[in-house]
Amino acid sequence: MKAGPPPTTWRATYVRLLRGAGQQADKLRSSLLMLLIAAALQGLALACITPIFLAIVHEPSSEQTVGWLSAFTLMALLATALRWRAQGFDYCGHMAQATHDLRMRLGAQLRRMPLEKLEDRRAGEITTNLLGSVDEHMNYVVTVVNLILTAVVTPLITGAATLFLDWRLGLALLLLFPAIIPLYRRRRPALDAGMRATAQENERLSAEVVEYVQGLPVLRAACCAGAVNERLQQQFETLERVQRQSHRAGAKPNLLSASIFEVGLLAVVACGVLWVVQGTLDPVSLAAMVVVVVRFAEPLATFITYTTIFALIEAALERIELLLAVPPLPQMPQMPATGRPGPAVIRFDNVSFQYAHARTPALRRLSLNLPARGLTALVGPSGSGKTTVTRLLMRYADPQLGTISIGGVDIRSLSAEDLNRMIATVFQDVHLFDDTVLANIRMARPDASDEQVMQAARSAHCLDFIDRLADGWLTRLGDAGSRLSGGERQRISIARALLKDAPIVILDEPTAALDTESELAVQAAVDTLVRERNVIVVAHRLSTIRAADRILVIENGELAQSGTHEGLLAEGGRYRAMWQAQVKINDWHLLEPG
Numbered sequence: 001m002k003a004g005p006p007p008t009t010w011r012a013t014y015v016r017l018l019r020g021a022g023q024q025a026d027k028l029r030s031s032l033l034m035l036l037i038a039a040a041l042q043g044l045a046l047a048c049i050t051p052i053f054l055a056i057v058h059e060p061s062s063e064q065t066v067g068w069l070s071a072f073t074l075m076a077l078l079a080t081a082l083r084w085r086a087q088g089f090d091y092c093g094h095m096a097q098a099t100h101d102l103r104m105r106l107g108a109q110l111r112r113m114p115l116e117k118l119e120d121r122r123a124g125e126i127t128t129n130l131l132g133s134v135d136e137h138m139n140y141v142v143t144v145v146n147l148i149l150t151a152v153v154t155p156l157i158t159g160a161a162t163l164f165l166d167w168r169l170g171l172a173l174l175l176l177f178p179a180i181i182p183l184y185r186r187r188r189p190a191l192d193a194g195m196r197a198t199a200q201e202n203e204r205l206s207a208e209v210v211e212y213v214q215g216l217p218v219l220r221a222a223c224c225a226g227a228v229n230e231r232l233q234q235q236f237e238t239l240e241r242v243q244r245q246s247h248r249a250g251a252k253p254n255l256l257s258a259s260i261f262e263v264g265l266l267a268v269v270a271c272g273v274l275w276v277v278q279g280t281l282d283p284v285s286l287a288a289m290v291v292v293v294v295r296f297a298e299p300l301a302t303f304i305t306y307t308t309i310f311a312l313i314e315a316a317l318e319r320i321e322l323l324l325a326v327p328p329l330p331q332m333p334q335m336p337a338t339g340r341p342g343p344a345v346i347r348f349d350n351v352s353f354q355y356a357h358a359r360t361p362a363l364r365r366l367s368l369n370l371p372a373r374g375l376t377a378l379v380g381p382s383g384s385g386k387t388t389v390t391r392l393l394m395r396y397a398d399p400q401l402g403t404i405s406i407g408g409v410d411i412r413s414l415s416a417e418d419l420n421r422m423i424a425t426v427f428q429d430v431h432l433f434d435d436t437v438l439a440n441i442r443m444a445r446p447d448a449s450d451e452q453v454m455q456a457a458r459s460a461h462c463l464d465f466i467d468r469l470a471d472g473w474l475t476r477l478g479d480a481g482s483r484l485s486g487g488e489r490q491r492i493s494i495a496r497a498l499l500k501d502a503p504i505v506i507l508d509e510p511t512a513a514l515d516t517e518s519e520l521a522v523q524a525a526v527d528t529l530v531r532e533r534n535v536i537v538v539a540h541r542l543s544t545i546r547a548a549d550r551i552l553v554i555e556n557g558e559l560a561q562s563g564t565h566e567g568l569l570a571e572g573g574r575y576r577a578m579w580q581a582q583v584k585i586n587d588w589h590l591l592e593p594g
């Protein structure tokens, strides 16, 4: 098993728990305090059993009997009442509130953390964090803490209190512990590591399962669903191996501690019998002690099982904290508003950017100046950096060198919301939610009226296919929008962009891979979008961008050429070569038989 970070102390776990509880931390703290007091009171109540037995047998109607019985009843009742109150953290809904808040914090973190860092994590891992870890973390905390305190604090207090009544009995009870606590302390690192490894493998497995299910249509088409299934199978096996090791790490000390405890009990009873035979201990005291000791047996013997659950909670907390600790991209102070160019003018000044996991830069000292209106096409060979330009504009990550500004304002000084408001996107891979057509378009601007949503859909040439849907505007779009064709999905996406009415629009070649009819409809929708906006198209087919106001040829992360289609053809160079190659391919298609 891989060695993880050093094991944490109980105190660190406690502090983490409170941090995880967020605004409910004070309530959780008082619940845990109540559980501690309840466990101590229960210990004191149990210490009363020996004097009660002695009083009942020797002086049944004395004041002492009444006194001890009253003390026992009072403390037992108080302990029960405190436990009820402490568990109120669960049933009064504070627990649900705390887990809800934590999910909201994780959700907010997903929205504000740099996209580059988000991309590093797989969807399944995030789901496990958002759902599994949060529940593992909070839902069992109060119950598990109660069990641990009852197992540890109650017997300790009983032993300590018994010292005052009969020091030999007290000492015998207290001696049961030293054997178990060091054993637990010695085993805790292995337990923690086991739980961490299991949690990590679980996270990996959910990521694999999510990706497998999402990718099944593609995998089946490529006839490699089986091969990937094998990978999944391996991940199942890894999890099984890690779980087995971790169970072994937990089971051994568990059995050992239970055995030590049983032997200890026998030793205590044997001592008691010896003292009775020697005439130094009242047989009634021995009987009472056996009752008390039996009461401790189960919680103490299973103490290590509870701590295993706690190690699981600890591992979940650690993963959540790791995700919450990713810092957002820094926000720079706002610049003065004087002399700014048009609001949607985009400038890249000497921008260099290298992806975290790449060996070479994706952009090298790239400078661009895009006026507030018009269509700019980014063209260039695959991997030349076109998509990176649009990603950096959306602040996927900050460039290592140079600045990017919109309307004269460095985008690093814009809030994420402001930047998001300024840019609409139309990607080839359109994500639709299982909701109505109306709702799917409206998510670009939640406060838009039905009329505004319908107008946007009309302008994006969506009406013809919406009319054909069974429930028209109220048709649910099914899982990931699978009820619509590619061209229809893209038109929904364009309708969203129109509704959002952002001054800048990024299009990832929306007409790629469409049939002629769909292409014409999408092209008409794009033409509507282009008016009055700064539109950037990442283009693969040069035929679609002949009418662009400017074409930027990106090569190897640098600006190789810029100009209009005619100008660039006349200029020669890279663009003309690309154009000629594409014309040749088209001619070749035309010449193909059939």
Ligand SMILES: Nc1ncnc2c1ncn2[C@@H]1O[C@H](COP(=O)(O)OP(=O)(O)OP(=O)(O)O)[C@@H](O)[C@H]1O
Pocket: 119, 355, 356, 357, 358, 362, 380, 381, 382, 383, 384, 385, 386, 387, 388, 389
């Ligand atoms: N997340 C990433 N991590 C590491 N390297 C990346 C990442 N994304 C892209 N790259 C690399 O950065 C370079 C530029 O990629 P980019 O996606 O911008 O190219 P592109 O011109 O849009 O390509 P295409 O036309 O094929 O979509 C490529 O070498 C690519 O392999």
